Amino acid sequence: MIDRETVLANLERYDLGKATVGMVGSHSALDACDGAVAEGFRTLAVCQVGREKTFTHYFKAHRDASGKVYRGVVDETMVLDRFAEVMDPKIQKKLMDRNVLFIPNRSFVSYSGIDAVENDFQVPIVGSRNLLRSEERGDERDYYWILEKAGLPYPRKVERPEDIDRLTIIKVHHKVKKLERGFFTAQSHEQFLEKSQDLIRQGVIEKDFLKDARMEEYIIGPVFNLDFFYSPLEEKGSKIELLGIDWRFESSLDGYCRLPGKQQVELEEDGILPEYTVCGHNSATLRESLLENAFALAEKYVSATQKHYGPGIIGPFCLQTCVDKDLKFHIYDVAPRIGGGTNVHMAVGHPYGNALWRREMSTGRRLSMEIRRALEQERIEELIT
Ligand SMILES: Nc1ncnc2c1ncn2[C@@H]1O[C@H](COP(=O)(O)OP(=O)(O)O)[C@@H](O)[C@H]1O
Ligand SMILES: [Mg+2]
Structure with a gap:
């Protein structure tokens, strides 16, 4: 892991009056850019050839003579052959010459690899660099390990396919769409064998998929991805904020669910x-009596990261949960960074974020608001790793 001193030394050389909010152009980049523009920053997206137009063209920022944005959200782009080239020292230097404060999103880590993010990326990151590894499911101290340490509820792990005795989800990488999921469900060992054979035959999962698979109890209930924010700077109010709640559209699951049950069975x-x-996101709220329970999850998660992953979480994080029939939360995934579903409240904010801050408050905006406050209070190094 690159030491914080090296990164802070790079930050020392910045002209912070010209701080630019940068990120990999994918995932939640539009929300991060929109929020940065709303808070008065310039923005820079690192793009990949063939998927750059969203940033270089369609959402390109146009500013008037006074510098006020009247259209779009992305000021500058760097279009690379591959996202992973963001690790090239020359590219890193360019980013630092532009005074880029870098927002780590999941695409950044997925395309560059966690080792490079930890060891080679010298650009100041807004957030917790060391926690990013906890997302690598199967690593020794992954998010399940943190949840265990924190005493937080997560779905019961199933060790061996032979042990499947109730509805179980098998989390596997997709064979072809490398960064996507080849998930399936089974409620018995027999069904596990049948379905996995089908998926191997169809080229969806690898033959030896089991070696990296995570199997756990399937929680029957709605999904609530809780988009939280932890502010190291806040001194009067709660340091933990609930900004929004999203849930995802998934293909082809959502199409499947819109068919009559008989046809679902026939397809299967x-x-x-x-x-x-x-492939998309939607927004939700929780019944009020569950809100305090949701905050309790976040409080425990934050404490556990501070204890085991110092300095702990900084800024946005997402607890991905299902709520069961007894209204209990089960956390099945944790993003220790800006969540993948925050575009759902881009620019318009979210009932919770807006109610708290009395204006439109998306995750992207909250991030840049924290940066702006840190700069005003000369505490920016508290957000940087
Ligand atoms: N234990 C579980 N019970 C029910 N649904 C789950 C469970 N784990 C994951 N899911 C479903 O699988 C999807 C993604 O799972 P997740 O663990 O977040 O994968 P990824 O790491 O790829 O984001 C979500 O739609 C969620 O509803
Ligand atoms: Mg997830």
Whole structure:
């Protein structure tokens, strides 16, 4: 892990009056850019050839003579052959010459690899660099380990396929769409064998998928991805904020669910199983009596990260939960960074974020608001790793 001193030394050389909010152009980049513009920053997206137009063209920022944005949210782009080239020292230097404060999103880590993010990326990151590894499911101290340490509820792990005795989700990487999911469900060992054979035959999962698989109890209930924010700077109010709640559209699961039950069964008999590739987001709220329980989860998570992953979480994080029939939360995934579903409240904010801050407050905006406050209070190094 690159030491914080090295990164802070790079930050020393910045002209912070010209701080630019940068990120990999993918995932939640539009929300981060929109929020940065709303808070008065310039923005820079690192793009990949072939998927850059969203940033270089369609959402390109146009400013008037006074510098006020009247259209779009992305001031500058760097279009690379591959996202991973963001690790190239020359590119890193360019970013630092532009005074970029870098927002780590999931695309950044997925395309560059966690080792490079930890060891090679010298650009100041807004957030907790060391926690990013906890997302690598199967690592020794992954998010399940943190949840265990924190005493937080997560779905019961199933060790071996032979042990499947109730509805179980098998989390596997997709064979072809490398960064996507090849998830499936089974309620018995027999069904596990049947379905996995179908998926191997269809080229959805690898033959030896089991070696990296996570199997756990399937929680029957709605999904609530809780988009929280932890502010190291806040001194009067709560340091933990609930900004929004999202849930995802997944293909082909959502199409499957909109068919009559009989056709779902027929499809399954033909070996056509739903896939879980995220392709959109929606917004939700919680019944009020559950809100305090949601905050309790966040309080425990934050404490555990401070204890075991110092300095602990900084800024946005997302606890991805299902709520069961007894209204209990189960956390099945944790993003220790800006969540993947925050575009749902981009620019318009979210009932919770807006109610708290008395104006439109998306995750992207909250992030940049924290940066702005840190700069005003000369505490920016508290947000940087
Ligand atoms: N234990 C579980 N019970 C019910 N649904 C789950 C469970 N784990 C994951 N899911 C579903 O799978 C999807 C993604 O799971 P997640 O663990 O977040 O994968 P990823 O790391 O790819 O984001 C979500 O739609 C969620 O509803
Ligand atoms: Mg997830």
